[in-house]
Amino acid sequence: FQRVTVVLAEALLFVALWFYVSRQARSQRAVFGSLVLGGINAGIFYTDHVHFQYNGFLLGILVLSVGLVTNGHDLLGGFLFAVLVNMKHLFLSLGPIYFVFLLRHHCISAPRLCWNSLPGSVGFILRLVVMGLVVLSVFALSLGPLMAVGGMQQMVQLFSRLFPFGRGLCHAYWAPNVWVAYNLLDKALTLAWGSKGVQAANTGGLVREAQHVWLPRITPMHTVLLSLAAMLPGFYYCWTAVNPRRTFLPLILYCSLAAFLFGYHVHEKAALITAVPMLLTAFQSAEQARLYFFFSNVVHSELLPLLYRPEEWVLKVALWGLHAAVSLSVLPIDGTEPGVTKRNLKEKSGEACWLLYQIGLFVIPESIEFVQPIVKPRLTFLPLMVRSAYCLPGMLFVFWKLLLRVRETAISHRPDKEL
Numbered sequence: 001f002q003r004v005t006v007v008l009a010e011a012l013l014f015v016a017l018w019f020y021v022s023r024q025a026r027s028q029r030a031v032f033g034s035l036v037l038g039g040i041n042a043g044i045f046y047t048d049h050v051h052f053q054y055n056g057f058l059l060g061i062l063v064l065s066v067g068l069v070t071n072g073h074d075l076l077g078g079f080l081f082a083v084l085v086n087m088k089h090l091f092l093s094l095g096p097i098y099f100v101f102l103l104r105h106h107c108i109s110a111p112r113l114c115w116n117s118l119p120g121s122v123g124f125i126l127r128l129v130v131m132g133l134v135v136l137s138v139f140a141l142s143l144g145p146l147m148a149v150g151g152m153q154q155m156v157q158l159f160s161r162l163f164p165f166g167r168g169l170c171h172a173y174w175a176p177n178v179w180v181a182y183n184l185l186d187k188a189l190t191l192a193w194g195s196k197g198v199q200a201a202n203t204g205g206l207v208r209e210a211q212h213v214w215l216p217r218i219t220p221m222h223t224v225l226l227s228l229a230a231m232l233p234g235f236y237y238c239w240t241a242v243n244p245r246r247t248f249l250p251l252i253l254y255c256s257l258a259a260f261l262f263g264y265h266v267h268e269k270a271a272l273i274t275a276v277p278m279l280l281t282a283f284q285s286a287e288q289a290r291l292y293f294f295f296s297n298v299v300h301s302e303l304l305p306l307l308y309r310p311e312e313w314v315l316k317v318a319l320w321g322l323h324a325a326v327s328l329s330v331l332p333i334d335g336t337e338p339g340v341t342k343r344n345l346k347e348k349s350g351e352a353c354w355l356l357y358q359i360g361l362f363v364i365p366e367s368i369e370f371v372q373p374i375v376k377p378r379l380t381f382l383p384l385m386v387r388s389a390y391c392l393p394g395m396l397f398v399f400w401k402l403l404l405r406v407r408e409t410a411i412s413h414r415p416d417k418e419l
Contacts, residue, residue: 006048012060013038013276020067020280030283033330037279040326042319043299044276046306047269055269058088059276066252066277069101070245072111075134078102082138089162090270093259096228097251100235102131105244165220167265174384175268176302176391177261182215184389189214223264230258233403237410247409253278254402261399268302271395275299281405282331289331291401294358297324298394301361305384317362357394364390 014035021034044056061084068077081098084091105111107128110118118126146154174180190213211217234254241247256273260266275296282292300320307316327333365387372382 003049006054006056009054010044010048010056010060013044013056013063014060016060016063016067017279020063020070021283023067023071024280027283029330033283034279036330037282037323037327038276040319040323041276041279041296042316042323043269043272043296043303045319046303046316047272053269055272058084058091059272061087062091062094062252062273063277063280066249066280070248072245074102074106074111075131078106078131079134079138082135086138086142090267091273093227093263094252094256094273096231097234097238097255100238101244101248101251103128104239105241107131111245163220165264169218169223169264171265171267174388175260175266175270176298176388176395177263177266178392179218179266180385180388180392182218183212184385186212186215218264220264223262226262227259230262231255234258234406237406241410243409243412246412247406249277249280250402250406250409253281254399254406257395257399257402261395268306271299271302274398286332286334288405289333290354291398293324293327293331293333294354294394295398296327297358297361298391298398300324301365302387302391304365305387320362360390361394 017034017038018031021031041056044059047053047055061080065077065080065084068074068080078098081091081094085095107124110123110127143155143158146158150157169179170183174183193214195213231254234251237247238244238251253274256277257271260270260274263270278292278295281288283289297320300323304316304320307313365383368386369383372379376382
């Protein structure tokens with residue numbers, strides 16, 4: 001029964017992909033390709049069809065919300081995002097960019113399709129109040145019954161379970177974010193300068209509070225502030241965007257990856273919040289197609305350990321390979337950018353590094369996983385550590401490229417219809 005509900009619920013993702021791409025794409029190839037790649041996404045299979053979660057369904061709500069806001073239906077888009085947050089608080093990390101965007105481009109400057117286009121402070125207040133009521137009504141319906149039954153004590157208990165800060169900076173196996181480098185640096189300093197009598201607790205792969213020897217302890221508040229600081233360029237370009245509706249999707253991608261890279265106790269599956277919506281940009285240009293292909297390979301590599309049993313190895317690798325092969329077939333990866341007639345040596349070298357790194361996403365971690373039980377049987381966490389450390393540069397590269405994409409779309413005067 002649960003398998004059936006997962007499959008049926010993921011139909012919403014296809015509807016959302018079709019809704020967005022059919023209104024933005026230049027060709028039916030983009031619509032067809034997006035639906036196919038969304039349907040064979042290996043990351044969703046790993047997390048949903050093996051672990052019995054509903055990430056595909058939830059990502060469908062996110063894509064639908066983004067599509068509605070992009071097309072000027074802000075109230076309905078805000079409503080769906082509020083529903084999404086109440087269904088899974090992992091998406092709360094996108095709350096700041098939704099707030100900034102809707103404040104600037106709905107409440108202050110009414111979109112063309114807005115129900116109330118009154119200018120001045122009266123129109124601003126009306127739009128702000130109505131948007132606030134729409135969003136708060138969702139939270140009232142979701143949390144109101146719990147509040148009515150258990151009072152504040154029930155709410156405190158709820159939030160303590162939703163935000164278990166005592167579980168540590170990193171998840172049981174590290175998601176490839178900046179805290180991988182932080183942990184490894186502390187470990188290197190410990191090996192070089194000694195432990196100071198402190199037993200470090202950040203490389204054991206257990207769910208517990210991280211304890212660093214030489215580097216300062218990172219608290220949840222530190223990660224919140226760092227995540228918001230990383231999002232600041234996105235907030236700026238959101239506020240000043242010449243064509244804000246075209247900029248909204250790149251902003252979502254950039255801010256979701258910022259939360260992944262700097263967040264507290266980040267789960268590896270949180271990368272899907274960036275990877276799946278990035279499919280919506282994959283048919284816009286050869287550059288965007290290559291970026292999607294690259295990032296999907298990084299994400300699939302870091303998700304492979306979710307299927308850890310030996311009998312699952314062939315299946316998980318085949319699913320990743322299928323997605324990669326179909327991506328190469330349907331995406332415009334080999335297209336030449338406008339104005340480019342010949343690649344120089346620097347570009348060819350960059351492409352070679354790009355290819356070698358992606359091959360390493362599979363070869364290096366899988367080789368370590370095979371050799372470790374034989375050579376270093378006590379270091380059971382080593383394969384996961386190597387995998388996370390290897391995937392981190394790819395994550396940072398995509399983060400930088402997304403920032404450049406946000407800037408490009410924010411200052412571009414190209415109209416929406418040319419997307």
